[in-house]
Amino acid sequence: MGAGMVVAGLLVGGWAWSDESARSDAATPATSSAANSPSATTAALSARRVPKFLVAPQADRRLNNAIAPKLAALSDTSCFEVRDGERVIVSHGTDQALAVASNQKLLTAWVALEVLGADHTFTTRFATTAPIDGGVINGDLWIIGGGDPLLESDTYRSTFKWGKGAHTSIEAIADELAALGITAITGSVVGDDSFFDAERTVSTWPSRMLAQGQVGPLSALSVNDARTYSPIPGAGGGAQPASDPAAWAADAFTQLLSARGIAVGGAPASGQAPETTNTVLEIASRPVWQLLAQMLTFSDNNTAELLVKAIGREVSGEGSTAAGLVAMVDRLGGLGTDMSQISLLDGSGLDDGSRVTCDLILATLNGDDSDPDPSQGVLAAGLPTANGEVGTLRDRFHNSPGAGRVFAKTGTLRSVTALSGWAQAREERISFATVINTVGREVTGADTNAEDALAAALIDYPDSIDPALVGPSVPRP
Structure with missing residues (x-):
């Protein structure tokens, strides 16, 4: 068998691993009969079909x-x-x-x-220390943060430079609370962010990172990246880093609930929820993959x-x-x-x-x-x-x-x-x-x-191959 035919035999086997069309060709055994002319061999070895390990x-x-x-x-x-x-x-x-x-x-x-x-979610829980009585929460409404990083209002999202992605709508949460028939909270809305520690920044960051809005104060209960964008259109309030992110979250929900006709008796606050509470509503974050x-x-x-x-x-x-x-x-x-x-x-x-x-x-x-x-x-x-x-x-x-x-x-x-x-x-x-x-x-x-x-420059990889470097030699007579 000529040297060119040895190469041809090896390459036919190689194509069997590279793509579907090559498998059908590889099913036909390569032989050394005179019927396999040089022109037929060359046509079978098109440069387009050269296997990856050669290209x-x-x-x-x-x-x-x-x-x-x-x-x-x-x-x-x-x-x-x-x-x-x-x-x-x-x-x-x-x-x-x-x-x-x-x-x-x-x-x-x-x-x-x-x-x-990929499918893990973070839960934000709304809870009370007593059952809702005739639409009234006697005491405080607790918001217990679970690490959802995307609790956001429409007013905040309207400021985004690069477009809008996944989020958890705090307006939709307020709508769900209102749909429960709650008409009044005799106490306060209180935020609890004890799920994570109380370190609001990384100690080695320059102070400008917080001031420039590169990152908000870090909290397990973070509304609008813990920056004071009011959820009420036209309410103003600026965009300062919240000194107490959990209290700010409580403030944002107090505004939203009040706008929906729910009377809140006390000022928003922060603290750690009692061990025993009654869950009113649980909100799952978007899954981790989102x-x-x-x-x-x-x-x-x-x-x-x-x-x-x-x-x-x-x-x-x-x-x-x-x-x-x-x-x-x-x-x-x-x-x-x-x-x-x-x-x-x-x-x-x-x-x-x-x-x-x-x-x-x-x-x-x-x-x-x-x-x-x-x-x-x-x-x-x-x-x-x-x-x-x-x-x-x-x-x-x-x-x-x-x-x-x-x-x-x-x-x-x-x-x-x-x-x-x-x-x-x-x-x-x-x-x-x-x-x-x-x-x-x-x-x-x-x-x-x-x-x-x-x-x-990577888009054209792999560029065209020189057939002369991988093609068969002309079989010797």
Whole structure:
């Protein structure tokens, strides 16, 4: 048998593993009879049907060569990695741990899926110390928070920059309470946020984070991200961080109940509910998979930080940031990546002292087992779409091949920009992670453009293969 025919026989077997059309061809045995002319052999070995293991080396080299100038222009404190499943296609600067800004939410999301589960919900409970008597609550109406990060009013949601995602409507809750026939509360509406600890921020955050509205005070009973947006249209009240989030939640519901004709005798307050209460109403949050989509699409810092506390409570019984971060590091270590340089100071990425590698980011993306194909899993589905209708990528990738084909988490601090997720390449989605630390200067548009260009370069992967390098030689007579 000629050398060319040996190659042909091997390739026919290879195609049997690559796609359905190849399986039908592979069912016909390859023979060395004279009927197998050189022209017939060449036609069967169309470059379009070359199996992946032959295409990949050439395609990888071409991609690396094409983006080499882009990578050379990045700062030394940057990393870029691309994977096709577990196979690394591009690796640049992946031995260093960097500040990743909101890309850290990918880690928080992955651990939340592992610890809490995609369908887990957080319950907000409304309770009294005595049964409702003729529509009257004799005493206080307690609101016992369970960690729902998205208790929001329509007035608050109208201020959102990137569009609106999942939430728990506090107006709808007030409607349900009114539908129970409640006409009066002789006491107060009282908020209880003891489900989590009383630490309202992360100690290492700059004070401007709270003042600028980057994150609200953290609380297990958080209405409008614990910022004082009145739920009553036109009522004003500003948007200051609530000094007592549980009392503010009670205030918001007092306003809503009063607007529905329910008389409330006392001023809103906070405290810890008695051990024995009568449940009037229970409200479940959106399931975790929807909370993650909202967090990733809109880069919601509050949701990220409250999920960290929820992780801590679930694992150790302590609803604190510290307990949650310990649990996160422990779970992330199970992904098999080098954790020696990893340092997590919060769950949102607001703290620029955290350190994460591109390798760990990709491990979380590819480690999402909510779907057999991680690129179709909960994390991937929750990412914003390049040049999409909502989310933090809405205003990027204009007139770019990446528009509608890049799905990625953004990350921005003064000296950090990051973009990690999935690119819809020619045949399948491939994962990528980009982190740029601009030490000594602030991030500019040139830096985010560089990120976008790297992601867009993945769309044509794998590019066309040179048939001469893999095609059969002409059989010798």
